Amino acid sequence: MAAVSDSRGMNPEEIEAASFRIIDEEAGGHDWSPEQWPVVRRVIHTSADYEYLQSLVMTPDAVTAAVTALRAGRSIVTDTTMALAGIRKDLAGSFGCRLSCNVAAADVAEAARHEGITRSVAAMRRACRENSDGIFVIGNAPTALFELMEQVRNGTCLPALIVGLPVGFVGAEESKNALASGALGVPFITNMGRKGGSTVAAAVMNALLLRAAEA
Amino acid sequence: MAAVSDSRGMNPEEIEAASFRIIDEEAGGHDWSPEQWPVVRRVIHTSADYEYLQSLVMTPDAVTAAVTALRAGRSIVTDTTMALAGIRKDLAGSFGCRLSCNVAAADVAEAARHEGITRSVAAMRRACRENSDGIFVIGNAPTALFELMEQVRNGTCLPALIVGLPVGFVGAEESKNALASGALGVPFITNMGRKGGSTVAAAVMNALLLRAAEA
Known part of the structure; x- marks a missing residue:
């Protein structure tokens, strides 16, 4: 050693x-499949936390759905600038995938004030309108994940994949339980419990991008 | 509940x-003091991981040193764009603290190629030259923390504070043990073990910025 x-x-x-x-x-x-293991392993690599070996949950089609969507150049939306910063731009760019995060946009702050909602929720609403078939990556805000699920139920968007990994003590676990129930019928990668975060969410996306880049 | x-x-x-x-x-x-607890609590808040209650380590003067340095407008240097993205710009800006991360700079990539070193190391060398009395925040690369400690020993820089929280399976623990030995004589905040990361490092800085902003 x-x-x-x-x-x-x-x-x-x-x-x-x-x-x-x-x-x-x-x-x-x-019990992770050879296709899923690179995703799980990269999350453990990023967090140094073996809890994810047990706590990660993904639909059987999640990796395939991600690879297909990335190769088709679908957009990637994040809830935080940290998750955005952690995703490999070189790989996303090689597929023509546009990366965005609306949370710091001036018009989102204005919409949030006007409608009396949080910036996270306002940013997600705009992302759902503008990227209705994109990949959604949520590493921080439970409210963003709740809002995304609401917009899917409303028919505003139908994401190619939801990476739902908010972290925290209020709402995070509940939002991920709702996603993991599978009621949306959308491919997802999430985890059970309070842990998660922007680094973990970015690690999932980077594992998927690397997989998509394989021959 | x-x-x-x-x-x-x-x-x-x-x-x-x-x-x-x-x-x-x-x-x-x-056993955390009233001054230290907001830092520890914010790390737990960001990670949802109570391990940090036991694993965080800081010098008795770390919070005071940080507050003094921030109020004096010292620069803040990070090893990753993720840590940079997570630090509150509004608070840093209110003290006139300049935030920077060199790892993606073109001349750093060129220097790394030329000298046969990693970009993390090249970025840290440049940061040590340009911010010799700044606050250094390392959330990812053990090699960056090792290089920073080397530059302090060389006399190139004397940081006001080192937030050393690299994560991972190779080198992270060793680099933090070296920092925690206290041999540098520089105030620091670190943790024992493999865990850490950019979100945790940013959380430490945000707790310190909030403390500095208190009357």
Whole structure:
């Protein structure tokens, strides 16, 4: 282990490969399919948290749906600028996927004030109108995920995939339970419990982008 | 709990306050001082992970050093664009603190190629030259933290504070152990173990910015 842990002479690719070997070894037996495992492993890599081995939940078609949508150049919408910052622009760009996050837009702040709703909700409403068949990535705000599900039920949008990983103590777990119930009929990747976050959501997207980039 | 968990009618401030009440209650007894607790609590709020209650480590002067440096308008340097995206620009700007992250700069990529080092290391070298008395926030790359410590030992820079929270399986723990040894004589906030990350590092900085903004 001493040799493996000496990262200072290693390049980022070598460090990632060494990390993945450690995770493969330490994770032991699990029921994730060969198609799903790269997603789960990258989340563990990003969080250093093996809880995700048990807590992640995805529809059987989630990875395939993501790969198809990415290769078709569907847009990717995030709820936070942190998730946006963490998604690999080089890969998204190679498929022609447009990345966006409305939460800091001036007109979204204005709409939120005018309608008496949060900026997260106003940003999601606009995203649903403008990216009705996109991939939606929510790493922070339960209210954004609740709003997205509402807009799907309303028929405003039909996402290609929902990556729903809000984190926190109020609303996060409930929003993910609602998504995981499968009532929407939309492919999704989420997790059970309070954990989640922008880094985890970005890791899921990067695993899917890498998968889509494979021959 | 049902009423508290119904977040849909709450604004972000109410959700945060309700979250903090839950954390205060669930955390139970601990040894963090009244000055340190807002930092620890915000990390738990961001991660939904009570491990940080035990694993965070900071020098006794860390919060005071941060408040003084922020009020003096010292620059804030991050290792990733995600950490940069997560730090509150409104508060940093109110003190005149300049925020920067060099990792995506074209000349850093060029320097990395030329010198045969990683972009993280090249970005940190430049940051140490240009922000020799700044606050350094490392949420991802152990190599960036190792390089920063090397530059401090060399006398290139003397940070006002190091927030060292790289995450991962190769090098992260070792880099934080080295920082926590206290051998540098620089105020720091770090944690023990593999966990950490850009969201956690940004949460620490936001807690410090909020503290500095108090009367």
